[in-house]
Amino acid sequence: MNQSISAAEELAALTAHDASCRLAEGTVSSVQLTQLMLDRIAASQNNAFITVNPKALEEAAAADARRQKGEARGPLDGIPMALKDNISTQGLRTTCASRMLAEFVPPYSATVARRLSEAGCVLLGKLNMDEFAMGSTSENSYFGPVRNPRDPQRIAGGSSGGSAAAVAENLAYFTLGSDTGGSVRQPAAMCGVMGMKPTYGRISRYGVVAFASSLDQIGPITKDAQDCALVLNAIAGKDPYDGSSLMNPLPDYLDALKDGAAGLRIGIPKEYMGEGISEEVRMAVERVAGLLEAQGAIVETCSLPRTEYALSAYYVISSAEACSNLGRYDGVKYGYRTQAYANLAEMIEKTRSEGFGDEVKRRILLGTYTLSAGYFDAYYKRAQQARTLIMEDFRKVFRQYDVLLTPTSPVTAWALGQKHANPLEIYAMDVCTVSVNVAGLPALSLPCGTDSQGLPIGAQFIANTLGEAVLLRAAAAAEKGGKA
């Protein structure tokens, strides 16, 4: 009995690429893996899932049938995974963790959902998050907060808290999240898993419910760098439904894993290691630098002097775009509609005040304010100017370095409910991640040990535009160094 439990534990803890090998060997079936995950999801107390896909086993059986006939589609065929609940799935409700869309079933699927389905993945279900991806704790959910599997009294991070918690608790072999200001990387760091935010435009946004259009990007959350490369291979690339998706040719991301750290030029921007960064986090990041240096990397301190503007620019731009993107939830076409109303204006007003949670309303108000005719130049225009300066900073340092190394979050996971009283304090926690979105760059969070309370710490690698491969190279090298 005990042995079978631990065998199941061992099977659940496999990376996606190891699970893929088992499937290929025929020592396990997709139905078995899927059933295992479904059982674990049902038993979990951490609220990572909002909706379980009733067709998951059916999809798994189809994957097994393909394999039997020798028609397996590739390394991800039959691998059970899950999607953040702002990624549209045809026929399966997509709530954005909002009362507004609590019953909304999309008539179409996001490009990433379609690509994973075409790769043969089994969709386990949809993952909890901050409402409309607004937040850094996954507490702003109509369906209740996500708990951190490492300590259920603590936040899982956010907004893709469910996506990170599910991978950390072995409820899915990998997940997708969305990252607008750190929403993939920060929960990955807090849950002790890997999360990547690719270059803006590298992955299609079609079907991902928009929060801030110029910042949003889908990213994989995985157990290691190899899985991250596998998922990226499956979902990246030009999409005719997304005008901002990039046409640049796709490398095979698996190739990057073998290159090692020798000769890698790593910069540590001093602005990311100073005030506000906990001592334990700073030390963990320095340990990563040491590991890579030991493998022949060159590590130096550098500077991104405009970093201080990033947080304000980010909140102005993201709130303006959010306020525009969320206008469509008016009770007319789909989603929540208030019960009683005297006229159209009242219907829209009541629907929106009842359907949205506090954090979403706060961002809409902020956005409305900054886009108002009298304030547009003072806020939105200046934020865009700051954006240009921040990009310039990065352009300069990337002439000297292949990759930058920073903390992902200044602190480890804090207690649920701890910062409710002060939203600004929570906003400030995004300081290490938002610049990357503002500049449209790729970045990756790598687990790098734990603090004295046993809570995971994340180190962030940042690369130049389309530098996903170098991120994976650095991450794989750090993983190897950590194991050795």
Place this chain on the structure above:
Amino acid sequence: MDEFKTVIGLEVHAELDTKSKIYCGCTTEFGGDENTHVCPVCSGMPGVLPMLNRKVVEYCVKAGLALNCAINPYSRQDRKHYFYPDLPKAFQTSQFDQPLCLNGYVDIVAGGQPKRIGITRIHIEEDAGKLIHGADQTRVDYNRCGVPLIEIVTEPDFENSAQVHAFLEALREILLYTEVSNCKMEEGSLRCDVNLSIHREGEPFGTRTEMKNLNSFSAAAAAVEYEAQRQRRVVLGGGKISQDTLRWDDEAGYNYVMRSKEDADEYFYFPEPDIMPMVLSEGYIERIRKTLPELPAKRRERYVQVMGLPMYDAQLLTVSKFISDFFDRTVAAGAQPKAVSNFIMGDITRLLNERGLAPEKVPIQPDAMAELLDLISKGVISNSMGSKVIEIMFEETKSPADIVRERGMAQVSDAGAIRGMCEQVIAENPKIVADYKGGKVKAITALVGQVMKMSRGKANPAMVNQLLEELLK
């Protein structure tokens, strides 16, 4: 007139005649059951993204060039926000401070006076849906959502309704000739908002009102007349004009207030983050310029000054680009301009009307038309026989020469044969002959008619006339 001057500016929305919508692949076809020409993109589902239809940019640039505009090499789209159920995204994707076309003009003639109307800007945007009000509920139809529009904004250059009317006519012609819009008023393809204010000579402009919902040129002209008079009455009565948005009720013939200044709009414009800016190269603009057809005003000038046609003919020939092209090609194939014009204005127009056909449906090729006119000018058939041949050409795809040959329609110009028929008619109609000889010169037409009848229309009428006169001397 009176002590006041009227100042009028227009905002004209024209639907572009593209096959698909501006940001998705849905058809732009008019009609269809409610919400059948929709997809997740144009119905504003969560997560969708716009893909700009290149044709929309091309058509707008084409319209801009035809309206003498400068084309903005760098242009972008902006979101214009407001809540209304016909706008599924709660914003209209439009253009704010970087429109595609700037600073153009149209020359018109109104009340016999030439006038130049300035075009401030032309930009692209998407149409909204339609509310359908029932007894106890209102439904929304998104079929029109995302149909591409251009908005043409004029300078406040108009002084009266005649100029407004002439401008709209000229604009319609240009949009039709450039094939940018089908300008079907009854389908709302061309709609017009009017801004109007009055002021005394030498004083600054007055407060303006905006009139919406003007779906015909006559409605626009009537609304201008009405509003100019109303403002005069208010000002003369010591009142003030308030900056209202008015809705024109065409049946009742008056404006009512839709929105007053207190709730003036704030649209929270900001650059559309999902659509990359449009950067147009000189080469691209020139390629579009090369596709511009000769515009109707230029054609009329050429018809009158170069071809010597009456202005009346020139007007009628240019009502449709197809007819005008047909005319030009027939002339190019060697026909006499006035002869072509006569046949187009006469038989062809009549036959189209009888069959209820649009001009584009003329089943005759310009070459065949020129061939027919050649047969007439060479005397092979008479003019009136030509009408019959055209009628047959509407039904059968045969060359005029074949029709004439197969049906033996060629004119008889053999003097001997005609003389014989004339002699016979004279012999059979002693009464008419006597009248003619008694001084009733007109009686000869009755004899000509008899000969034509005997020849079944084929005798050369000029020869018949001449021979009868000779024989009756």
